[in-house]
Amino acid sequence: MTGFPRARTSVVGAATFGLGECPGYNALEMTAQAGYRALDDAGIGLEEVDGLFVALPDDYLGGLAVAEYLGIQPKITDNNRTGGSSFLCHAIHAALALDAGLIDVALITYGSNQRTASGGLVSALKSSVYETPHSPMIPVGGYALAASRHMHDYGTTREDLAQVALSARAWANFNPEAFRQGDMTLDDVLGARMISSPLTARDCCLVTDGAAAVVMTRADRARDTRAPIPLLGGAQTVTHKEIASMPDLTVTGAAITGPQAMAQAGITPADVDCVQLYDAFTINTILFLEDLGFCPKGEGGRFVSSGAIAPGGALPTNTNGGGLSCCHPGMYGLFTMVEAVRQLRGEAGTRQLASPEIAVSHGNGGVLSSQATLVFGTPATV
Numbered sequence: 001m002t003g004f005p006r007a008r009t010s011v012v013g014a015a016t017f018g019l020g021e022c023p024g025y026n027a028l029e030m031t032a033q034a035g036y037r038a039l040d041d042a043g044i045g046l047e048e049v050d051g052l053f054v055a056l057p058d059d060y061l062g063g064l065a066v067a068e069y070l071g072i073q074p075k076i077t078d079n080n081r082t083g084g085s086s087f088l089c090h091a092i093h094a095a096l097a098l099d100a101g102l103i104d105v106a107l108i109t110y111g112s113n114q115r116t117a118s119g120g121l122v123s124a125l126k127s128s129v130y131e132t133p134h135s136p137m138i139p140v141g142g143y144a145l146a147a148s149r150h151m152h153d154y155g156t157t158r159e160d161l162a163q164v165a166l167s168a169r170a171w172a173n174f175n176p177e178a179f180r181q182g183d184m185t186l187d188d189v190l191g192a193r194m195i196s197s198p199l200t201a202r203d204c205c206l207v208t209d210g211a212a213a214v215v216m217t218r219a220d221r222a223r224d225t226r227a228p229i230p231l232l233g234g235a236q237t238v239t240h241k242e243i244a245s246m247p248d249l250t251v252t253g254a255a256i257t258g259p260q261a262m263a264q265a266g267i268t269p270a271d272v273d274c275v276q277l278y279d280a281f282t283i284n285t286i287l288f289l290e291d292l293g294f295c296p297k298g299e300g301g302r303f304v305s306s307g308a309i310a311p312g313g314a315l316p317t318n319t320n321g322g323g324l325s326c327c328h329p330g331m332y333g334l335f336t337m338v339e340a341v342r343q344l345r346g347e348a349g350t351r352q353l354a355s356p357e358i359a360v361s362h363g364n365g366g367v368l369s370s371q372a373t374l375v376f377g378t379p380a381t382v
Contacts, residue, residue, distance in 0.1 A: 004092075004264040005099035007230040007382040010222035011091075013042025013215030014341040019327045020179035022209040023116050027057050030111025032069050034211035042215040042225055044105055046070060049215075051103035053078045053090035057112050057330055066109070075103050082238065083365020084278050086110075087334035088372035092234040094216050104217065108337075111211030112329035140204060140281065142243030142367035144196035147283035149249040151198065153298065156286065158198050160301030162189035164282035165202050165324050167310035172321025174311070174351035179208050180325045202324075203282040210329035212338050219382075227345045229376050232358075233264030236372035243367045250298075251291060253371035254362060258292035261360075265375035269293040273356035274343050275315060276336035278364040279322040285309070288362055289317070292373065311351075319343060319351050333363030333372070340376050357381050 015037030018030050025033070031054065039046055052074040056062025063077035076097055082089055087108055094106035150156045166189065172178035184202070192200035222228035235257040240246045262268060269292065279285045286300035294315055295303040303309075309317035318324075320339040323332040340359035342348045358381060361374045 004233055005095055006232055006264055006266070007377070008219050009095040009098045009216055010219055010228035010230045011214050011216055011337070011341050011376070012222050012225040012228050013038040013044065014338045015041050015213055016177060016335070016338055017111065017211040019177045019210040020208050021116055022113060025113055027112050028065055028069055030113060030209070030211035031056060031066055031109050034111055034213035035070065035107050035109040038107065038109065038213035038215045044215060044217070046072060048105045049107045050075045051094055051097055051106035052076070053094055053106060053108040055079060055081055055086040055110055055331065057114070082370035084280065084331040084333040085236065085363035085365035085370045085372040086331065087337065088234070088361060088363040088374050089236045091214070091216065091231065091337065091374055092236055092372070095231055095234060098216060098218050104221070106216040107213065108216070108334065109211070109213035110331065110334050112331070113209045114330045115207050115209045139367050140196045140199060143281040143283055144199045145243055146249045146287065146368060147198055147281070150283060150286065153250055154301065156301035158190060159186065160286070160305050161198065161203055161282040162186055163304045164279065164285045164309070165189050167304065168279060168318050168322040168324040170311050171319050171351060172325035174349070175320050175326060176349070178321040178326040179206055180321070199281055199283070205280045205323035205328035205332070206325070208327045208329050210327040210335070212334040214334070214337055214341065228379060229341045229344050230379065230382050231374060232267070232377045232381070233261035233375040234373065235260035235264070236370070238370045240369050241366060246368060250287065252287050252368050254288050254291035254373065257371050257373040258362070261373040261375050262293070265377070267358055267375065272315070272358050272360050274319055274340070274353055274359050275317045276339045276359065276361045277318055277322070278332055278336060278362060279318055279324050280328065280332065280364065282324070284364060285317065287368070288364070292360065292362065316353055319348065319353065336361040336363060337374065344376055344378050
């Protein structure tokens, strides 16, 4: 693949704010707080931000609102909305704008007070005229369909799905920011309230507050910051909007974006030290591991049941606890980027991996509709 500015831009700041429950803050305030923290982490002043990338909940003029709140006048404001993959798409757009010299410093930031404001999942997804007569449960019903099809075609079991949740919880127990911690057994997952067969409540993401942000700049400027993380590759695609239009319930757009991003980075799946995936539901992790090339199609269930993605496994996955046990404030994609950066910097505390050099961050939007993959490295990999 050509055209992507491999290693010519870097993430130089990353931060989170208010994970779990954050009373007293609205989404705009949380978005700003994460941005301030990421800029402090980068050692870059707010006045230097000339590229702003946001997806403020329930505000389609959110880019204007955040710019006004921060008191900046960015040259580029991107409010592209592809669901939870939005922020990885923002990183690709920011890399292109930085490389072209259109901007010098990009801030990608997001916050949601979904838990304290509503107490439940708020989704922009609506059923279509084709789906409405069947009264689908949105969005879980579409993911349940994908899980059922994968079970039918490949022999994947509910126990395999449960292992994804158990692995996420095991990682969360090492993360002081994680909202859900403590022991969880296979019986706890299988015996939880059924939401949409075969997915129980423990197969579904959390509903939390939370905010995250990253700061990006060109490689020449990044060298002056304390811990730059080069962006080696990035790709995005949209395959459908509604689950009824998904070409194959067991194959996602990650089968397109993963190989493209890795080709740009000059790596293969075997080179990857950790993977941060959008795990809104346990079936997501299985599908994305297959489609990104970490195991053959149909083998995802057995792969996760082997312990490969858990602490001590061959492919550490969602090392912060993911959307299943760390946080899920409406959209989770930006948190996959923050965790990838922390691991590559060696700043992940007791969950820190031993000298990782390549991390993959993958985001999902809609009902397996929009996929985006980023490959991050360390300065030594460039």
